[in-house]
Amino acid sequence: MTLTTTHFSTTTLLWIGFALTLIGYIAAKLLNQRFPKLPLVVIAIVFVSGLLALCHWQYQSYADAVAPLFNRLLGYATVALAIPLATIRFDELPIKRLSILLGIATLMGGLLPMSIAYGLHLSEPTILAFATRAVTTPIALNVATLIHAPLTLASFIVIFSGLVGAALSPLILRNLDDERAAGFALGLAAHAIGTAQAWQRSPVAGEYAAFGMAVNGVLTAIWVICVFS
Numbered sequence: 001m002t003l004t005t006t007h008f009s010t011t012t013l014l015w016i017g018f019a020l021t022l023i024g025y026i027a028a029k030l031l032n033q034r035f036p037k038l039p040l041v042v043i044a045i046v047f048v049s050g051l052l053a054l055c056h057w058q059y060q061s062y063a064d065a066v067a068p069l070f071n072r073l074l075g076y077a078t079v080a081l082a083i084p085l086a087t088i089r090f091d092e093l094p095i096k097r098l099s100i101l102l103g104i105a106t107l108m109g110g111l112l113p114m115s116i117a118y119g120l121h122l123s124e125p126t127i128l129a130f131a132t133r134a135v136t137t138p139i140a141l142n143v144a145t146l147i148h149a150p151l152t153l154a155s156f157i158v159i160f161s162g163l164v165g166a167a168l169s170p171l172i173l174r175n176l177d178d179e180r181a182a183g184f185a186l187g188l189a190a191h192a193i194g195t196a197q198a199w200q201r202s203p204v205a206g207e208y209a210a211f212g213m214a215v216n217g218v219l220t221a222i223w224v225i226c227v228f229s
Contacts, residue, residue, distance in 0.1 A: 010065065017066035020055070024048035032200075039166040040200060041193050075138045077192070085214065088207055102212075105188045106219040109134025113157075129153040131224045133161050135217040136191040143221050147228040158191065165190025166197040179204040187212030 024047035183205030198209035
């Protein structure tokens with residue numbers, strides 16, 4: 001039987017969706033402990049997709065059912081990622097070099113995918129959606145609303161880029177011994193998903209990933225809104 005509002009109430013579907021997601025995460029966590037190089041988020045997505053298929057539950061229906069809860073939790077989780085920033089010794093950071101790196105990363109993170117979309121002759125709203133690629137989902141959705149970019153596409157671009165960054169990070173960063181640099185790179189390139197991956201790597205990497213993600217998100221939101229709104 002297909003899970004729809006015809007058979008279940010909206011509240012019931014929300015909690016069924018939450019339960020399926022939680023089961024998928026726990027299963028992914030257990031598998032990740034055995035195979036730590038496999039990104040936890042990617043494994044969880046595979047498990048949840050499999051559970052949805054077994055339940056004959058269409059993804060869009062599932063997403064609509066859990067959105068009221070998960071959108072709120074995602075906002076809380078993003079704010080909570082700022083907590084580790086309190087443990088960073090900012091007086092030890094090379095502020096000048098970091099500022100240059102952040103400036104380049106912030107601009108290129110949005111302008112490069114926009115340029116590719118423009119070169120492919122995509123529509124203007126689609127090109128604007130690519131401006132949000134470098135920030136985490138809650139920020140991206142707010143920015144997309146202000147610049148009149150499609151919210152669904154912006155969300156997909158952000159999540160997909162985060163998944164790709166998290167999936168490739170073990171390969172790209174395998175010879176990098178500096179946990180600060182590894183975490184900072186993950187936070188810049190793969191935002192929240194990359195930050196979660198960085199915490200799996202080490203607490204230091206997680207702290208710097210949160211720092212990179214937060215600062216990059218603020219800077220990107222400012223320049224994108226100023227230029228395109």
